[in-house]
Amino acid sequence: MNRTERLLDLITYLLNAQEPVSWQEIKNHFPEDYGRGVEESNQRKFERDKAELLSLGVPIDYQSGSDIKKEGYVIQKERLFLPELHFDPPEFSLLMLSATAVLENDNFPYRDSLESALHKIICLTHASDLPSNDIKITYSGTQGNVPRSPWLSRIQDALERRKWTEFTYNAFTTGVTSKRKINPYGLIFRRGNWSLLGWDHLRRDIRSFVITRIQDLRVNPKRPGTSDYEIPSSFSLKNYRNLQPWEYNFHEPIQVTIRIQQHRLPELRSQLESARQLGPETYQLSVSNRSGLISWLLSQKTDVRVLEPSEIQGELIKAVEAFL
Secondary structure (H helix, E strand, O other): OOHHHHHHHHHHHHHHOOOOEOHHHHHHHOHHHHOOOOHHHHHHHHHHHHHHHHHOOOOEEEEOOOOOOOOEEEEOHHHHOOOOOOOOHHHHHHHHHHHHHHHOOOOOOOHHHHHHHHHHHHHHOOHHHOOOOOEEEOOOOOOOOOOOOOOHHHHHHHHHHOOOEEEEEEOOOOOOEEEEEEEEEEEEEEOOEEEEEEEEOOOOEEEEEEHHHEEEEEEOOOOOOOOOOOOOOOOOHHHOOOOOHHHOOOOOOEEEEEEEOHHHHHHHHHHHOOOEEOOOOEEEEEEOOHHHHHHHHHHOOOOEEEEEOHHHHHHHHHHHHHHO
16 A cells, blocks of 8 residues: 555544544554554554644544543544634625636636635535525636626616616627516626526516626616515526526427537536537537527537537527628
8 A cells, every 4th residue: 555545544544433543453454554564663654654644734643541531543523624614695795706806807826726715615605604696606717807897786786676677688699689678686607707687578587698798777767665576486596507508498408419629628528517428529418598509609619510400500500690
């Protein structure tokens, strides 16, 4: 057994022990490492291993025996593990929003480490400590500097007062500009962009709008102290924050097969976690939002190709023609 494996096994053995472990018990458990040859050499080897673990912050102590306590080595678990962190919703929201401002700076030297740490905090945070449905933030890869939209503060105000908003929206897939009236349900920061989720009065369903494609946004000025709507109790942004654009539930799912250029696979693999891999560069997506898929395909330029079905190929061609 190499030294690293031995140190890890020693930590595991001591942590799992219900009481202090004697030197003889350690020798019996690790006969190939501490139980062969000269006793003094085995003890020196163990002392070197113990010193290495202590330098790494593993608190191995020797507990003296008594009439009611056993003598031996023990790891004080309360000194080894950090206390569990708890954030109340305002603290959690402030942490996420502050970190987002830092992540927008590409020159921040610890950007990737901060993103990884925030992802772990989000995964380990108890549901009761999460902020309300108003704002959720997710991360996936570096995206460069993100321009701040002038509408964010206005949308946040509408969320707090539950007031409907009206704006002009330019759809990425079709290039069509239309007037929309929305009951804001929440904001999500995903893949470098803020998106508004809310009830679309025109479509009579929940829709997502990229903030940078919104123009001339206004909040209902009438009866400012009265709510215009209530967010349904069944709605949760947690169900949306990790969805890909083609996964929003807008229609019956269809299966779409794509091929990705090999040099883009490392970057896009995190977006394909729910996809079925058919080959080294081929994936099958379950698509319940065609327009979201078309937007994503166009943003990948020539690096992603639709293999089937032909109807999606046709929609992609129409979207390209609309741009031309």
